[in-house]
Amino acid sequence: MKKYIFGVLIAMMFSLPAFAQWDVKTQQELQTRMNEVGFNLLNSSRIEHRLIFKTINRVYTRDMYSDVSSVNRTVWVKPEIIPYIDSDDELAAVLSHQISHGVDTYEGVFRGYISILNYWVAPSKYDEKADMRAVDYMVNAGYNPLAIIVVMNKLGKQYRYDILSNHDLITRRMMKIYQHIYTKYPAILAENEYKDNIYYQNFLLTSRKNRLKFQNKIENNQQGKIKYDY
Structure with a gap:
């Protein structure tokens, strides 16, 4: 009987999702994980x-x-982020967005030296581009892109209007990421490792109206962009 119980416990340990086993606590450990991821x-x-x-x-x-x-x-990446990151997936979510911006610094004249001006002129455009690329980068590397939504839901400030932050509202960015995953990588949502994650569940709760808009677009084969709510 004891052997059976021990065997069940071992099986449960190895069946836990990878994001439950992240144990980074120091800046040096974060640096090591950043390099690898x-x-x-x-x-x-x-x-x-x-x-x-x-x-x-x-x-x-x-x-x-x-x-x-x-x-x-x-x-x-600041080490202050450590308490907010629970997995390599979530660290990859942070890094992949910035990698996209980093790739953009190679574009344009003077070897991309003034590429930052493009971001300053149209930050929302380049953030959306980075969000979509981040999903693709993560899928290519074997990470779960739903972690982007989870990290944004933990860290993203929710302003009243886009104009106050020069960026899309976090609620809208998360919905666009969800839409991109739904459209391009439906299997990730079908086999959702984050379905019981409290931060992802909170996203589902707060995005209910916007997801209904998206579902209505699909069911009615509507064209064009959706204007997601605040």
């Missing part, structure tokens, strides 16, 4: 531009916890 993302999507990954305590960041330098192509 970051370069996995780069290699899996065959990104031919060099980027490096670094944790740093004090740096100006648009997103508070992460950013990318357009000068030296470094993806920065």
Whole structure:
């Protein structure tokens, strides 16, 4: 009987999803995971531009916890993010978005030196581009892109109007990511590892009206973009 119980416990341990076993606690451990996850993302999507990954305590960041330098192509992440990240999937969600911005720094004149101006002029456009790319990068590397929604739901500030932040509202960004996954990678939603995750469940709760809009578009074969609610 004891052997049976022990065997069941072992089986349960190995059947837990990978995101339940993340144990990063220090800045050095975060740096190690960033290197492994970051370069996995780069290699899996065959990104031919060099980027490096670094944790740093004090740096100006648009997103508070992460950013990318357009000068030296470094993806920065603050160690303060550690309590909010529960898996390699979620770390990949943070890095993949910034990798997209990093790839953009190679585009344009002067070897992309002034590419940052494009972001300043149209931040919402480039954030949406980075969100969609992030999904693709994560799928290519074997990570679950629903983690992007989970991380955004934990960390994203919810402003009243887009104009106050120069970015799309987090609620709208999460819905566009959900729509992209639903359209391009439906199997991920069908075999949803995050269905019992409290942060993902909260997204389902707060996005109910927007998901009904999306479902209505599908059922009625409507064209054009959906204007998601606040």
